[in-house]
Amino acid sequence: MDKLAVRGDAEIEEIEAMLLAAPEEEYMSPKQLAFFRQRLRDEEQTLLSAVKETAGHLQEAEPSADWSDRASTEEEHTLELRVRDRERKLLQKIREALRRIDDGSYGWCEETGEPIGMARLLARSTASLCLEAQERREQNKRRFGG
Structure with missing residues (x-):
């Protein structure tokens, strides 16, 4: 069971508000890292359960004589x-x-070394780029077809 889910939505919202209100010098403090570690582990367990369910469903399907x-x-x-496949990529x-x-590099942009930002990490805990670097990457993909 998700440890953060056990806390309830109101308590999680309160924790998130505290993270957003924390001073800059506390960015990626041990408590913040522990919060994100637990959030990521909970997401991982949820995905692993979904993968098992999908695999079980695919194995249960019986062949039919009717072509339609x-x-x-x-x-x-399909x-x-x-x-x-999307779940596998997210799990990675x-x-x-x-x-x-x-x-020790969580929360810091892989390209710029700047903080990714608490709001962005709360929205997407797997983010490895700050918003500006992510936007540049997406523009380059559109421009160069990558």
Whole structure:
């Protein structure tokens, strides 16, 4: 069970408000890192449960003699596999974020070395770039088709 979810929405909102109100010199303090470590672990467990559920559902499917049923089942499987691939990529990002917590680089932009920002990390705990660096990367992808 998610340890943060056990606390309840009101308590989590209060913790998040405290994180947002913390002075700059407390950025990525041990308490803040512990909060994000737990949040990432909770997200990881939720994803692992979803992956197991998806895998079980794919294995349970029985083949059908009717071609339209088979086509429908194939379409469902394709969609589930796409979702599972997204989950796998997110799981990889979560594990990378946990490694950054361990090596002390979590919360700091990989490109600029500047703080990513508490609001951004609360919105996307796997963020590795500050907003400006992320926007530049997305502009370059659009411009150069990457």
